[in-house]
Each structure stands twice: as structure tokens, then as C-alpha cells.
Amino acid sequence: MKxxxxxxxxxxxxxxxxxxxxxxxxxxxxxxEIHVVTKGDIVxxxxxxxxxxxxxxxxxxxxxxxxxxxxxxxxxxxSEDPFRDFNKLTEYFKPFEKSVSQISETAQIGEGTIIQPGxxxxxxxxxxxxxxxxxxxxxxxxxxxxxNCTIHSGSILGADAFYYKNRPEGFDKLKSGGRVVLQDNxxxxxxxxxxxxxxxxxxxxxxxxxxxxxxVGHDTVIGKKCLIASQTGIAGCVVIEDEVTLWGQVGVIxxxxxxxxxxxxxxxxxxxxxxxxxxxxxxxxxxxxTKVKEMVTLSRLPSIVDKIKS
Numbered sequence: 001m002k003x004x005x006x007x008x009x010x011x012x013x014x015x016x017x018x019x020x021x022x023x024x025x026x027x028x029x030x031x032x033e034i035h036v037v038t039k040g041d042i043v044x045x046x047x048x049x050x051x052x053x054x055x056x057x058x059x060x061x062x063x064x065x066x067x068x069x070x071x072x073x074x075x076x077x078x079s080e081d082p083f084r085d086f087n088k089l090t091e092y093f094k095p096f097e098k099s100v101s102q103i104s105e106t107a108q109i110g111e112g113t114i115i116q117p118g119x120x121x122x123x124x125x126x127x128x129x130x131x132x133x134x135x136x137x138x139x140x141x142x143x144x145x146x147x148n149c150t151i152h153s154g155s156i157l158g159a160d161a162f163y164y165k166n167r168p169e170g171f172d173k174l175k176s177g178g179r180v181v182l183q184d185n186x187x188x189x190x191x192x193x194x195x196x197x198x199x200x201x202x203x204x205x206x207x208x209x210x211x212x213x214x215x216v217g218h219d220t221v222i223g224k225k226c227l228i229a230s231q232t233g234i235a236g237c238v239v240i241e242d243e244v245t246l247w248g249q250v251g252v253i254x255x256x257x258x259x260x261x262x263x264x265x266x267x268x269x270x271x272x273x274x275x276x277x278x279x280x281x282x283x284x285x286x287x288x289x290t291k292v293k294e295m296v297t298l299s300r301l302p303s304i305v306d307k308i309k310s
Contacts, residue, residue: 001177001199002030003093009061009075012042015092016085021067022075028061031089033219035237035255036200042089044082083165087175090199094177097123097141110147122158128184140196146184146206155192157182161218161236163198174198178219183207189214189230205242217254229266241276251283 009026013019029040034050034057037043043059045051054062055071063077063085070076079085103109103121110129115121118135125139128147133139137151140158151157157180164171178197182188182204189212196202197219204210205224214228217236222228224242232246235254240246244258247266258264259276269283279288282295 001032001090001094003028006040009077012061012089013077016063016077016079016088018063018085019067019078020075021070021078022061026061026075030199031086031093032059032199033197033237034059036197036219042077042086044086046082083172083174087173090175090177099123099141104141134190140180142179143196144179144181146182146186148184149182149186149188151182151188152190152192152212154190155188155194157188157194158196159193161195161198163218163236176218178202180204183224186210192216195236211248223260 007028008024009020009022009028010024012028027040028042031042034043034054037057037059039058039060041059042061042063043054043057044063045054046065051068060074061077062074063079063082065079065082067078099122103115104123104125106123107121107125109127112130113127115133116135119133119137121139122141124141125143127145130147131145131149133151134153136153138156143158160176161174163174176196176198178199179201180194180196181201183206185207186204187209189210191212192210192214194202194216195218200219202216202218202220204222207224208222208226210228211230213231215233217234219236220234220238222240226240226243227245229246229248231248232250234252237255238252239257241258241260243261245263247264249267250264250270252270256273258274261277262274263279264270264285265281268281268285271284274280280286281288282291
């Protein structure tokens, strides 16, 4: 998430009441999670296990809970609770904005686009040309829809990321300030749920087609011309490359990559990254031929046991 204008390190430190290490005029351009940070971004870290990763990331401002040696060309924000203060920054730069109408006056709707009765279009939503948004679709604030897209009834784009910190008093939510972006020629079936990014975008690439009752988690990036069948669940921060096919009831763990033109067969559980062009089956998902051999072998076990007994 980039800020509307560049701020100084001192200005950011003042917002969250934090100590800083570095030039008071050090430029701060935005804030992001570690997997999408770029130069000028703030990233937060609150566990020593991840200090090195954060300090050596592309981020140039590290919001951290211990004063450590600052890498050259970077700056630190010292906080007792980086998680809490990252939330403060999200609230400051992307505050919740109450809606006052079914279709916001700030929404941009392209030529030839049809919004069916009962659909909700939030603040600062952008919809391209020649789209059809069916009844009871919900487009949360800042959602972006390309040209020639169809979204069927009951689908919800832009709900918060499922991201919590476990504290003694209960779960503390990491606030979401990102977006959902659908590129051109995307079709979404009924009752799909696409969560927005924490600070970045959850993106569905051009020409991708998604069946009914599919869930896509925060900050996931789905490539071009993918096919995703019903009841598939995709966790956050997944990268699905172009022309991937996921058949029904596939489950995908967070933070992995599914390579270009891979096919994952029905009810597979994807727990690790998959190579391109492969066919995968089972839980945990593995090469189709390997998995079929395993299944055939297992089916023979009862007869083998009977032979041993006799």
C-alpha cells in the first residue's frame, strides 16, 4: 500500500509515538507485508526469528520491537508492539469509510456495465466496461474490476484478511488496507469469496474463470487463463501461475507457488509448491502417476495380509 504522498520518518514516528533510528527526513512511501515490500516501504517484525529476513528485505523502513544495528541505507522505527502500530498506520492511511448508498457516488462504472438490483458497490470501487454484476454481489471499498467481467449472485469481493495474532486476552486482528483486483475477462461464479490484501492486492488474472463457492485468501495472486472448480479453498499469499487448473474441492496451503499449466485433480490437498506442467492428485498432492501406484498398492494390502495369515 503506497501512501497518497511521501512522508518523513519523523512524521511516521509521530503518528505511532515511536522512537526512530535514521535521518528524520528519511522518505517513507508506503507500508507492506514482507513478501510484497519495495523500496520506501515499512515492514513490521516482532520476533527475533524473523529480524534478519525483515532487515534484509526490500523494505527500507523496519518497524521492530528491539533496537538493532540498522543496515546501511535504511531506517528503523522502534516500537513496543509493531503489530499494534502497523494497525495504527493502516487505520491512519486507510480508515474505514461508512457507506451511505447501495451504489457509492464515488464508484466508477464503465460503459455498458450492468449492475443488477440488490448488488452493493462500495466507496471508490472501479468497474470497467461491459461487465455484469448480478444481484446480491458485494464489492467492498477500493475493489477494482476490469472490462468484460461477470460476477454471479452472492459473491463477495474485499472482505478482511484472515490474519490474527494470538495474545493472552484473545486473538488480535491485523487490519486490512489492501484491495481485490480482477483483470479483464474474469468470470466469478455464485457465492465466491475473495479476501482483500493486508496491504497489497489479491489479484485474479486476465481470462481466469472461477466456479461457484470458491474461496481465495488475502494477497493471493492468480495468473491468466486459470480454471478453478467449485468448493476450492485457496489460502493467503499463494501464487498460482498462468493456465493452472484446480478441480473441485482442492485445498491449497498458504505461501506456496503452483507452477504454470499445472493441473490439480479433485479433492487434492496442496501442502507444498508444485512444478509447472505437472498433474497432481491426493492429499498431500503428488505426481498423478506416483499417487495412482500408491493407491493400487494400498488396495492390495488386505489380500497380502490374508496370504501372510494363511
